[in-house]
Amino acid sequence: MERRGEAGGRVCMSQTVFPAHADHRGELSAGQLLKWMDATACLAAEKHAGVSCVTASMDDIQFEDAARVGQIITIKAKVNRAFKTSMEVGIKVTVQDVLTNVEKIVSVAYATYVAKPVGAGKIELEPIKLLSAQDHLEHTLAIERRRIRLGYEQVFENLMLESNKEDTFEDEDAVSTEFTHVQSIELVQPPHANHHGNTFGGQIMAWMETVASISARLQKAFELSL
Numbered sequence: 701m702e703r704r705g706e707a708g709g710r711v712c713m714s715q716t717v718f719p720a721h722a723d724h725r726g727e728l729s730a731g732q733l734l735k736w737m738d739a740t741a742c743l744a745a746e747k748h749a750g751v752s753c754v755t756a757s758m759d760d761i762q763f764e765d766a767a768r769v770g771q772i773i774t775i776k777a778k779v780n781r782a783f784k785t786s787m788e789v790g791i792k793v794t795v796q797d798v799l800t801n802v803e804k805i806v807s808v809a810y811a812t813y814v815a816k817p818v819g820a821g822k823i824e825l826e827p828i829k830l831l832s833a834q835d836h837l838e839h840t841l842a843i844e845r846r847r848i849r850l851g852y853e854q855v856f857e858n859l860m861l862e863s864n865k866e867d868t869f870e871d872e873d874a875v876s877t878e879f880t881h882v883q884s885i886e887l888v889q890p891p892h893a894n895h896h897g898n899t900f901g902g903q904i905m906a907w908m909e910t911v912a913s914i915s916a917r918l919q920k921a922f923e924l925s926l
Protein backbone atom coordinates (compact mmCIF):
# COMPACT_ATOMS: atom_id res chain seq x y z
CA MET A 701 0.00 0.00 0.00
CA GLU A 702 1.31 3.48 -0.85
CA ARG A 703 1.53 5.67 2.22
CA ARG A 704 0.71 9.35 1.88
CA GLY A 705 4.00 11.21 1.51
CA GLU A 706 5.53 8.42 -0.57
CA ALA A 707 5.48 9.36 -4.25
CA GLY A 708 1.98 10.71 -3.71
CA GLY A 709 1.26 14.20 -4.91
CA ARG A 710 2.09 13.60 -8.58
CA VAL A 711 -0.50 14.00 -11.35
CA CYS A 712 -0.18 13.99 -15.15
CA MET A 713 -3.06 15.14 -17.33
CA SER A 714 -3.21 15.28 -21.15
CA GLN A 715 -5.84 16.99 -23.25
CA THR A 716 -6.37 17.61 -26.97
CA VAL A 717 -6.97 21.28 -27.74
CA PHE A 718 -10.44 21.51 -29.30
CA PRO A 719 -12.00 24.61 -30.92
CA ALA A 720 -14.04 25.19 -27.74
CA HIS A 721 -10.76 25.69 -25.83
CA ALA A 722 -9.32 28.16 -28.35
CA ASP A 723 -9.47 31.92 -28.79
CA HIS A 724 -10.16 33.91 -31.98
CA ARG A 725 -6.64 33.05 -33.26
CA GLY A 726 -7.24 29.29 -32.96
CA GLU A 727 -4.79 29.07 -30.04
CA LEU A 728 -5.53 27.59 -26.63
CA SER A 729 -6.83 30.44 -24.47
CA ALA A 730 -4.75 31.33 -21.42
CA GLY A 731 -7.88 31.19 -19.26
CA GLN A 732 -8.63 27.58 -20.26
CA LEU A 733 -5.02 26.60 -19.64
CA LEU A 734 -5.11 28.26 -16.19
CA LYS A 735 -8.23 26.22 -15.34
CA TRP A 736 -6.49 22.96 -16.33
CA MET A 737 -3.29 23.91 -14.48
CA ASP A 738 -5.23 24.70 -11.29
CA ALA A 739 -7.31 21.51 -11.45
CA THR A 740 -4.23 19.30 -12.04
CA ALA A 741 -2.14 20.97 -9.34
CA CYS A 742 -5.01 20.88 -6.82
CA LEU A 743 -5.39 17.16 -7.41
CA ALA A 744 -1.64 16.65 -6.79
CA ALA A 745 -1.97 18.59 -3.51
CA GLU A 746 -5.02 16.56 -2.47
CA LYS A 747 -3.26 13.28 -3.26
CA HIS A 748 -0.51 14.26 -0.85
CA ALA A 749 -2.73 15.81 1.81
CA GLY A 750 -5.45 13.16 1.69
CA VAL A 751 -8.01 15.91 2.34
CA SER A 752 -9.51 18.72 0.26
CA CYS A 753 -7.27 21.66 -0.60
CA VAL A 754 -7.84 25.22 -1.81
CA THR A 755 -5.73 27.39 -4.10
CA ALA A 756 -3.96 30.05 -2.03
CA SER A 757 -1.85 31.54 -4.84
CA MET A 758 -0.21 30.97 -8.17
CA ASP A 759 3.17 32.64 -8.77
CA ASP A 760 4.05 34.73 -11.82
CA ILE A 761 3.38 32.73 -14.98
CA GLN A 762 5.11 33.09 -18.35
CA PHE A 763 3.67 31.39 -21.42
CA GLU A 764 6.61 30.57 -23.72
CA ASP A 765 4.76 28.93 -26.60
CA ALA A 766 1.19 28.77 -27.91
CA ALA A 767 -0.82 25.58 -28.40
CA ARG A 768 -3.03 25.31 -31.46
CA VAL A 769 -6.26 23.38 -32.06
CA GLY A 770 -5.43 19.68 -32.59
CA GLN A 771 -2.24 19.74 -30.51
CA ILE A 772 -1.89 17.86 -27.22
CA ILE A 773 -1.37 19.68 -23.95
CA THR A 774 0.26 17.74 -21.10
CA ILE A 775 0.30 19.11 -17.56
CA LYS A 776 2.50 17.50 -14.92
CA ALA A 777 2.04 18.60 -11.31
CA LYS A 778 4.11 17.52 -8.31
CA VAL A 779 4.16 18.56 -4.65
CA ASN A 780 7.66 19.99 -4.17
CA ARG A 781 7.40 20.60 -0.44
CA ALA A 782 4.83 20.43 2.30
CA PHE A 783 5.12 23.20 4.89
CA LYS A 784 2.68 23.26 7.83
CA THR A 785 -0.77 23.43 6.27
CA SER A 786 0.33 24.56 2.80
CA MET A 787 2.20 22.92 -0.07
CA GLU A 788 4.13 24.21 -3.05
CA VAL A 789 3.12 22.40 -6.24
CA GLY A 790 5.36 22.62 -9.32
CA ILE A 791 3.49 22.62 -12.64
CA LYS A 792 5.06 21.92 -16.04
CA VAL A 793 3.02 22.37 -19.22
CA THR A 794 4.16 21.03 -22.59
CA VAL A 795 2.55 20.98 -26.02
CA GLN A 796 3.00 18.19 -28.53
CA ASP A 797 2.24 18.25 -32.22
CA VAL A 798 0.76 14.86 -33.12
CA LEU A 799 1.90 15.05 -36.77
CA THR A 800 5.55 15.94 -36.12
CA ASN A 801 5.85 14.62 -32.53
CA VAL A 802 7.73 17.84 -31.66
CA GLU A 803 7.24 18.74 -27.99
CA LYS A 804 7.75 22.24 -26.59
CA ILE A 805 7.56 23.72 -23.09
CA VAL A 806 4.61 26.09 -22.68
CA SER A 807 5.04 27.07 -19.05
CA VAL A 808 6.64 26.21 -15.72
CA ALA A 809 4.74 27.54 -12.73
CA TYR A 810 4.46 27.19 -8.96
CA ALA A 811 1.24 27.29 -6.97
CA THR A 812 0.41 27.02 -3.28
CA TYR A 813 -2.47 24.92 -1.95
CA VAL A 814 -3.73 24.83 1.62
CA ALA A 815 -5.19 21.68 3.15
CA LYS A 816 -8.72 22.47 4.34
CA PRO A 817 -10.63 19.38 5.47
CA VAL A 818 -14.38 19.81 5.06
CA GLY A 819 -16.02 20.49 8.42
CA ALA A 820 -12.78 20.09 10.39
CA GLY A 821 -10.00 22.31 11.71
CA LYS A 822 -6.52 22.69 10.26
CA ILE A 823 -4.35 19.65 9.69
CA GLU A 824 -0.58 19.46 9.73
CA LEU A 825 0.84 17.94 6.54
CA GLU A 826 3.31 15.06 6.40
CA PRO A 827 6.65 15.82 4.73
CA ILE A 828 7.07 14.51 1.21
CA LYS A 829 9.33 11.59 0.45
CA LEU A 830 12.16 12.70 -1.87
CA LEU A 831 12.83 10.09 -4.57
CA SER A 832 15.33 11.73 -6.92
CA ALA A 833 18.05 14.40 -7.10
CA GLN A 834 15.50 16.64 -8.86
CA ASP A 835 13.05 16.14 -5.95
CA HIS A 836 15.82 17.20 -3.51
CA LEU A 837 16.61 20.28 -5.57
CA GLU A 838 12.96 21.37 -5.85
CA HIS A 839 12.48 20.72 -2.12
CA THR A 840 15.41 23.01 -1.28
CA LEU A 841 14.32 25.73 -3.71
CA ALA A 842 10.70 25.59 -2.53
CA ILE A 843 11.52 27.15 0.86
CA GLU A 844 13.34 30.02 -0.87
CA ARG A 845 10.46 30.58 -3.28
CA ARG A 846 8.02 30.59 -0.33
CA ARG A 847 10.10 33.28 1.43
CA ILE A 848 9.99 35.42 -1.73
CA ARG A 849 6.26 34.90 -2.40
CA LEU A 850 5.19 35.65 1.17
CA GLY A 851 7.34 38.81 1.14
CA TYR A 852 6.00 39.91 -2.25
CA GLU A 853 2.63 41.14 -0.97
CA GLN A 854 4.36 43.32 1.64
CA VAL A 855 6.73 44.75 -0.99
CA PHE A 856 3.76 45.79 -3.16
CA GLU A 857 1.91 47.29 -0.18
CA ASN A 858 5.01 49.30 0.75
CA LEU A 859 5.37 50.50 -2.86
CA MET A 860 1.80 51.82 -2.80
CA LEU A 861 2.35 53.55 0.54
CA GLU A 862 5.69 55.06 -0.46
CA SER A 863 4.75 56.26 -3.96
CA ASN A 864 2.55 59.25 -3.14
CA LYS A 865 4.18 61.27 -5.94
CA GLU A 866 2.33 61.77 -9.25
CA ASP A 867 4.17 60.40 -12.27
CA THR A 868 5.11 63.54 -14.23
CA PHE A 869 6.51 61.60 -17.20
CA GLU A 870 4.97 62.81 -20.45
CA ASP A 871 5.33 61.16 -23.84
CA GLU A 872 3.97 63.09 -26.83
CA ASP A 873 3.05 59.79 -28.58
CA ALA A 874 1.03 58.61 -25.56
CA VAL A 875 -2.59 57.54 -26.22
CA SER A 876 -5.45 57.60 -23.79
CA THR A 877 -6.56 54.41 -22.06
CA GLU A 878 -10.01 55.73 -21.20
CA PHE A 879 -11.73 53.23 -23.53
CA THR A 880 -9.99 50.22 -22.04
CA HIS A 881 -12.01 49.90 -18.86
CA VAL A 882 -13.73 46.50 -18.83
CA GLN A 883 -15.99 45.09 -16.16
CA SER A 884 -17.39 41.60 -16.13
CA ILE A 885 -20.07 40.39 -13.77
CA GLU A 886 -20.24 36.62 -13.45
CA LEU A 887 -22.87 34.51 -11.77
CA VAL A 888 -21.19 31.62 -9.96
CA GLN A 889 -22.89 28.51 -11.31
CA PRO A 890 -22.33 24.80 -10.64
CA PRO A 891 -19.95 24.35 -13.66
CA HIS A 892 -17.64 26.95 -12.07
CA ALA A 893 -17.38 25.07 -8.81
CA ASN A 894 -14.98 22.35 -7.74
CA HIS A 895 -15.89 19.13 -5.96
CA HIS A 896 -16.25 21.06 -2.67
CA GLY A 897 -18.79 23.49 -4.13
CA ASN A 898 -16.33 26.45 -4.15
CA THR A 899 -15.39 28.44 -7.24
CA PHE A 900 -12.24 26.98 -8.79
CA GLY A 901 -9.18 29.22 -8.43
CA GLY A 902 -8.53 28.45 -12.12
CA GLN A 903 -12.03 29.69 -13.03
CA ILE A 904 -11.37 33.02 -11.28
CA MET A 905 -8.03 33.34 -13.08
CA ALA A 906 -9.79 32.56 -16.38
CA TRP A 907 -12.37 35.34 -15.77
CA MET A 908 -9.55 37.76 -14.90
CA GLU A 909 -7.62 36.81 -18.05
CA THR A 910 -10.71 37.32 -20.27
CA VAL A 911 -11.29 40.83 -18.95
CA ALA A 912 -7.58 41.74 -19.21
CA SER A 913 -7.27 40.50 -22.80
CA ILE A 914 -10.44 42.39 -23.88
CA SER A 915 -8.97 45.53 -22.28
CA ALA A 916 -5.69 45.08 -24.20
CA ARG A 917 -7.58 44.54 -27.49
CA LEU A 918 -9.70 47.66 -26.89
CA GLN A 919 -6.51 49.69 -26.50
CA LYS A 920 -5.19 48.35 -29.82
CA ALA A 921 -8.54 49.03 -31.55
CA PHE A 922 -8.52 52.58 -30.16
CA GLU A 923 -4.95 53.20 -31.43
CA LEU A 924 -5.87 51.88 -34.92
CA SER A 925 -8.92 54.18 -35.05
CA LEU A 926 -6.75 57.29 -34.48
Ligand SMILES: CC(=O)SCCNC(=O)CCNC(=O)[C@H](O)C(C)(C)COP(=O)(O)OP(=O)(O)OC[C@H]1O[C@@H](n2cnc3c(N)ncnc32)[C@H](O)[C@@H]1OP(=O)(O)O
Nearest residue numbers: 754755756757783784785786787812814898899900901904
Ligand atom coordinates in the same frame (compact mmCIF):
# COMPACT_ATOMS: atom_id res chain seq x y z
C1 LIG B 1 -12.54 33.17 -3.75
C2 LIG B 1 -12.23 31.92 -4.46
O1 LIG B 1 -13.06 31.12 -4.73
S1 LIG B 1 -10.54 31.69 -4.90
C3 LIG B 1 -10.46 30.08 -5.52
C4 LIG B 1 -10.17 28.98 -4.62
N1 LIG B 1 -9.42 29.37 -3.48
C5 LIG B 1 -10.03 29.60 -2.31
O2 LIG B 1 -11.23 29.50 -2.17
C6 LIG B 1 -9.11 30.00 -1.19
C7 LIG B 1 -9.63 31.20 -0.46
N2 LIG B 1 -8.71 31.59 0.60
C8 LIG B 1 -8.66 30.94 1.80
O3 LIG B 1 -9.42 30.03 2.08
C9 LIG B 1 -7.62 31.41 2.81
O4 LIG B 1 -7.32 32.75 2.55
C10 LIG B 1 -6.30 30.56 2.77
C11 LIG B 1 -6.61 29.11 3.04
C12 LIG B 1 -5.60 30.67 1.40
C13 LIG B 1 -5.34 31.10 3.81
O5 LIG B 1 -5.85 30.71 5.05
P1 LIG B 1 -5.73 31.61 6.40
O6 LIG B 1 -6.29 30.83 7.51
O7 LIG B 1 -6.30 32.94 6.11
O8 LIG B 1 -4.22 31.89 6.48
P2 LIG B 1 -3.05 31.35 7.38
O9 LIG B 1 -2.31 32.59 7.69
O10 LIG B 1 -3.45 30.45 8.49
O11 LIG B 1 -2.20 30.50 6.31
C14 LIG B 1 -2.39 29.14 6.06
C15 LIG B 1 -1.26 28.71 5.16
O12 LIG B 1 -1.44 29.30 3.87
C16 LIG B 1 -0.24 29.98 3.48
N3 LIG B 1 -0.64 31.13 2.68
C17 LIG B 1 -1.57 32.06 2.98
N4 LIG B 1 -1.67 32.95 1.97
C18 LIG B 1 -0.78 32.57 1.02
C19 LIG B 1 -0.40 33.07 -0.25
N5 LIG B 1 -0.95 34.17 -0.77
N6 LIG B 1 0.55 32.42 -0.95
C20 LIG B 1 1.14 31.31 -0.47
N7 LIG B 1 0.82 30.77 0.75
C21 LIG B 1 -0.12 31.40 1.47
C22 LIG B 1 0.42 30.39 4.78
O13 LIG B 1 1.81 30.63 4.60
C23 LIG B 1 0.13 29.17 5.64
O14 LIG B 1 1.05 28.14 5.29
P3 LIG B 1 1.66 27.11 6.41
O15 LIG B 1 0.52 26.66 7.28
O16 LIG B 1 2.20 25.99 5.60
O17 LIG B 1 2.70 27.87 7.16
